[in-house]
Each structure stands twice: as structure tokens, then as C-alpha cells.
Amino acid sequence: GESVGLHLPTLSVQEGDNSIINCAYSNSASDYFIWYKQESGKGPQFIIDIRSNMDKRQGQRVTVLLNKTVKHLSLQIAATQPGDSAVYFCAENIRNTGNQFYFGTGTSLTVIP
Amino acid sequence: NAGVTQTPKFRILKIGQSMTLQCTQDMNHNYMYWYRQDPGMGLKLIYYSVGAGITDKGEVPNGYNVSRSTTEDFPLRLELAAPSQxxxxxxxxxxxxxxxAGGDTxxxxxxxxxxxx
Incomplete structure (x- = not known):
């Protein structure tokens, strides 16, 4: 399988601060990426996606940055709230491999009130 | 819409037993997927289907079987369960x-x- 890894397995932030979660990938043919949020005991929930022809994409309080040169993407969460506490996964899709999505191992985000 | 529903929520099997995990969606979606998630790990694709009557292997298909006779249902069959499952x-x-389709999830x-x- 593909190597989709996360730099830090756990992250603790104070409520109101910004959070940055990182993800590395190894295949230069990866052309689509998704960030998921998974709360305890639940299935993953889509947060935001980005195609390889973009460097940045913004959603509500979230921004994904893609650096194809170093094969790295990050998820930035602004004004982190207690409800943001969860495990965050990045997933990649490789061009011409159809429906295979490769998931990273996840980063556990804890928001300290 | 109920979305995607799965049954059962929990199950304990003995080695060698078989079972079927049920999955139903009421959103008229063409694509359906089965993943497994081991403790502390990301998800790995077992099988997927692009429509009724069509299935294909994912990253870790060994020990599993699927069928897609309707758009709504995509059951996963485990034959001869092993602790690794x-x-x-x-x-x-x-x-x-x-x-x-740009943003579909x-x-x-x-x-x-x-x-x-």
C-alpha cells in the first residue's frame, strides 16, 4: 500500500488557538486528498478535500494546504473548539488507480478548555 | 434519510465461524465501500462496488467476500473467521x-x- 503518514500521533491545543495537523505522502501520482474527522465510536466524517492542481483550499474554520514539492499536506483549524477533539485522518487517491483511497494512521487532537 | 446503516454494532465470533455484516444506504448512491480499521490505524479498503452487480477488490480482500444485488445493499461476508479479522x-x-464530481464525499x-x- 501507499505510505500516507502523519508527523505527530497526538496534538493538544488550548481552546481558541489554531491547530495544525500534518500529513506526508510518498507517491507523486497522488492527485486527490481528503481530510476526515473521526469522533470516538463513530465513522469518519468528511472535512475538506483538495485536488493536486491546487495549493490551498478553505472551508469553514478549516484550511488545507498542499505542497507537492515535498509531498506534504496540512489541515489548519482556526479557533479550535472542544468539539474539534477527535482523530483526524488524511487520505489520498492515486491517479488512474480508480477507487483506492489510502489512509494515514491518524492524529488525535485534544482541545484543552 | 437514514444515510448509511450497519448491523450488527458488535459481534464476537469464534475462530472458524462465518458471518455477514450488513450495510444499507438510502441515498441512491452508486458507489459503496467496505473498510476495516485496526486499533490506532487508518482505514484499509477491503472491497468496493461501483454499482449493482459490480464489485472489485481493494487493498485487503483476503478472507472476505461481497455481493451487490441491489443499489441499496452491500453485505460483507466473512468465511472461516480468524483472529486477524x-x-x-x-x-x-x-x-x-x-x-x-467536485466535492462529493x-x-x-x-x-x-x-x-x-
Whole structure:
């Protein structure tokens, strides 16, 4: 399988601060990426996606940055709230491999009130 | 809409037993997927289907079988359960292949926690 890894397995932030979660990938043919949020005991929930022809994409309080040169993407969460506490996964899709999505191992985000 | 539903929520099997994990979606989605998630790990694709009557292997298909006789249902069959199949199983669905239609996403069910002893 593909190597989709996360730099830090756990992250603790104070409520109101910004959070940055990182993800590395190894295949230069990866052309689509998704960030998921998974709360305890639940299935993953889509947060935001980005195609390889973009460097940045913004959603509500979230921004994904893609650096194809170093094969790295990050998820930035602004004004982190207690409800943001969860495990965050990045997933990649490789061009011409159809429906295979490769998931990273996840980063556990804890928001300290 | 109920979204993606999975049954059962929990199950304990003995080695060598068989079972079927049920997955149903009411969103008229073409694509359906089965993933497994081992403790502390990301999801791995077991099988997927792009429509009724069509299935294909994912990254870790060994020990599993699937069928897609209707748009709504995508059951996962475990034959001869082994301890290595202890995991949480997630079913997901999407209308198109994620990314193809610009922002379409996979919708996940709540998962089935399976233990094989």
C-alpha cells in the first residue's frame, strides 16, 4: 500500500488557538486528498478535500494546504473548539488507480478548555 | 434519510465461524465501500462496488467476500473467521467516485466492532 503518514500521533491545543495537523505522502501520482474527522465510536466524517492542481483550499474554520514539492499536506483549524477533539485522518487517491483511497494512521487532537 | 446503516454494532465470533455484516444506504448512491480499521490505524479498503452487480477488490480482500444485488445493499461476508479479522468495519457510500464530481464525499456508517476469539 501507499505510505500516507502523519508527523505527530497526538496534538493538544488550548481552546481558541489554531491547530495544525500534518500529513506526508510518498507517491507523486497522488492527485486527490481528503481530510476526515473521526469522533470516538463513530465513522469518519468528511472535512475538506483538495485536488493536486491546487495549493490551498478553505472551508469553514478549516484550511488545507498542499505542497507537492515535498509531498506534504496540512489541515489548519482556526479557533479550535472542544468539539474539534477527535482523530483526524488524511487520505489520498492515486491517479488512474480508480477507487483506492489510502489512509494515514491518524492524529488525535485534544482541545484543552 | 437514514444515510448509511450497519448491523450488527458488535459481534464476537469464534475462530472458524462465518458471518455477514450488513450495510444499507438510502441515498441512491452508486458507489459503496467496505473498510476495516485496526486499533490506532487508518482505514484499509477491503472491497468496493461501483454499482449493482459490480464489485472489485481493494487493498485487503483476503478472507472476505461481497455481493451487490441491489443499489441499496452491500453485505460483507466473512468465511472461516480468524483472529486477524478482529477489527472495526466501516461501510461507506458515495454518488460518484470521491473527487470526480467536485466535492462529493464518502458517507460512512457507524461501524461494526468484530472480535474473533
Amino acid at each position: 478482529t477489527s472495526v468495519y466501516f461501510c461507506a457510500s458515495s454518488y460518484f467516485r470521491p473527487g470526480l 464518502q458517507y460512512f456508517g457507524p461501524g461494526t466492532r468484530l472480535t474473533v476469539l
